[in-house]
Amino acid sequence: xxxxxxxxxxxxxxxxxxxxxxxxxxxxxxxxxxxxxxxxxxxxxxxxxxxxxxxxxxxxxxxxxxxxxxxxxxxxxxxxxxxxxxxxxxxxxxxxxxxxxxxxxxxxxxxxxxxxxxxxxxxxxxxxxxxxxxxxxxx
Amino acid sequence: xxxxxxxxxxxxxxxxxxxxxxxxxxxxxxxxxxxxxxxxxxxxxxxxxxxxxxxxxxxxxxxxxxxxxxxxxxxxxxxxxxxxxxxxxxxxxxxxxxxxxxxxxxxxxxxxxxxxxxxxxxxxxxxxxxxxxxxxxxxxxxxxxxxxxxxxxx
Numbered sequence: 559x560x561x562x563x564x565x566x567x568x569x570x571x572x573x574x575x576x577x578x579x580x581x582x583x584x585x586x587x588x589x590x591x592x593x594x595x596x597x598x599x600x601x602x603x604x605x606x607x608x609x610x611x612x613x614x615x616x617x618x619x620x621x622x623x624x625x626x627x628x629x630x631x632x633x634x635x636x637x638x639x640x641x642x643x644x645x646x647x648x649x650x651x652x653x654x655x656x657x658x659x660x661x662x663x664x665x666x667x668x669x670x671x672x673x674x675x676x677x678x679x680x681x682x683x684x685x686x687x688x689x690x691x692x693x694x695x696x697x
Numbered sequence: 698x699x700x701x702x703x704x705x706x707x708x709x710x711x712x713x714x715x716x717x718x719x720x721x722x723x724x725x726x727x728x729x730x731x732x733x734x735x736x737x738x739x740x741x742x743x744x745x746x747x748x749x750x751x752x753x754x755x756x757x758x759x760x761x762x763x764x765x766x767x768x769x770x771x772x773x774x775x776x777x778x779x780x781x782x783x784x785x786x787x788x789x790x791x792x793x794x795x796x797x798x799x800x801x802x803x804x805x806x807x808x809x810x811x812x813x814x815x816x817x818x819x820x821x822x823x824x825x826x827x828x829x830x831x832x833x834x835x836x837x838x839x840x841x842x843x844x845x846x847x848x849x850x851x
Contacts, residue, residue, distance in 0.1 A: 589722045594729035597846040601735035602839030603773075613843055615731065630726075633733070640733055672733060683735040692726035696718065 588663075590621045590691050601683070604676050612646050612673040619691055623663030626694040631655040631670055635685035641673040642687065658694065731846075736839065739805070741772035743780075743833045752815050752825075763792065763814035768831050774805040777836045782811050786827035790814035799836055 595616040604610060621627050631654065633640045638652035650673055659666075672687065746767045755761065772778060782795035793811035800807055813829055 587723055590727045592727050592729055594731060594846050596731050596843055598732040598734070598844040600839075600842045600844075601733070602841050603738040604735045605738055605740060610735075610841060613841060617729065635733070639735075674735060679735070679737050681737050683733065683737070685733045686730050687733060688728055688730045690726045690728040693723060696720065696723045 587622045587625065587693075587696065588620070590619065590627065590693065592620075592689065592691050593618050594689060599672055601674055604674065604679065606677050606679055608674075608676045610674050610676065612643075612671040614646070614669055614671055615687075616667060616669045617689060619661070619666045619668060620664065621661035621691070621693065623661055625661050626658055627661055628656065628658045628692055628694055629668070630690045630692075631687065632690070633685050633687045635683070637678065637680075637683070639675050639679055639683055640685045640687070641675055643671050643673070644669070646671045738773045738776070738835075738838065739771075741770065741776075741778055741833055741835055743768055743770045743831055745769075745831065750813055755815065755817050755820055755825075757818055757820055759815075759817040759820075761815050761817065763790065763812040765793075765810055765812055766829075768809045768811070770800070770802070770807045770809065770833050771805060772802045772833075772835065774802055776802050778802065778807075778833050779836055780809065780831060780833045782829065782831045784827050784829045786825075788816050788819050788825050789827050789829055790816050791829065 595618075596613070599613050599615075601610050601613075619627070619629070631642055633642065633652075635652070641650035641652055642655055643650040644655060644657075650671075652675070655670065670689075674683070746769070747764070750764045750766075752761050768780075768782075770778060770780070777799045779798040780794075780796065780800065782791055784791060791811060791813060794809040795811050797809070800809075809831075811831075815825070
């Protein structure tokens with residue numbers, strides 16, 4: 559039986575010039591789009607004992623329904639004064655926030671908050687917050 | 698040998714069916730940025746060149762010369778401040794720069810001179826002990842301002 563299978567297979571592959579049929583498949587994937595609602599935050603005049611209110615930053619994402627994506631929110635403030643969190647009342651970090659989600663195909667409102675750790679300030683602050691989104695798998 | 702041929706055939710078919718897709722658009726992250734700023738302000742401070750003024754022995758008809766006091770205010774350059782000079786009693790006579798607003802800190806400092814006298818007519822048998830205080834305060838400390846991203850006119 560093994561002999562028969564091997565012979566047929568080789569013949570069908572190499573020996574005959576016949577019409578073949580195969581399928582081409584592909585899935586159209588929309589590119590991720592994002593719009594950030596805030597372009598700048600100026601916390602004004604501050605000192606070490608200043609108590610500033612956290613600022614809400616909203617943004618909107620749109621990606622292919624059913625596809626996983628990752629959001630990364632980071633900043634370039636080496637002084638660690640800039641604090642970010644996904645909630646206003648806690649969970650602040652001077653580092654990077656990363657989370658994953660499944661796209662719905664619709665505009666998805668999202669948000670994070672920006673605060674300052676004024677207690678460690680020693681000079682003027684100028685930092686850039688970057689929000690980055692990427693598909694986790696493109697087949 | 699037969700097994701080898703079979704494996705080779707399967708490999709050929711598999712290689713035909715697989716492909717590695719690349720897309721600069723789909724494989725590259727989308728990013729947006731926002732700027733965060735704050736101005737670190739030096740606290741305002743004031744020092745006096747005089748700690749104590751003792752007018753000595755006085756009576757109700759005594760005529761005394763006012764004493765000049767210099768207050769040195771330091772703070773954030775280019776900010777402005779307001780100040781007041783006041784006594785906690787009725788006998789001190791304060792003249793000169795005893796109140797003002799929008800005083801500049803052009804180089805981070807500003808000197809104010811005021812005079813302290815004594816209204817001897819109000820002096821009674823009791824000794825006089827009053828405290829003169831100068832208070833300084835920034836006129837304006839900027840609050841947070843948030844700038845929304847301009848909407849792209851489609």
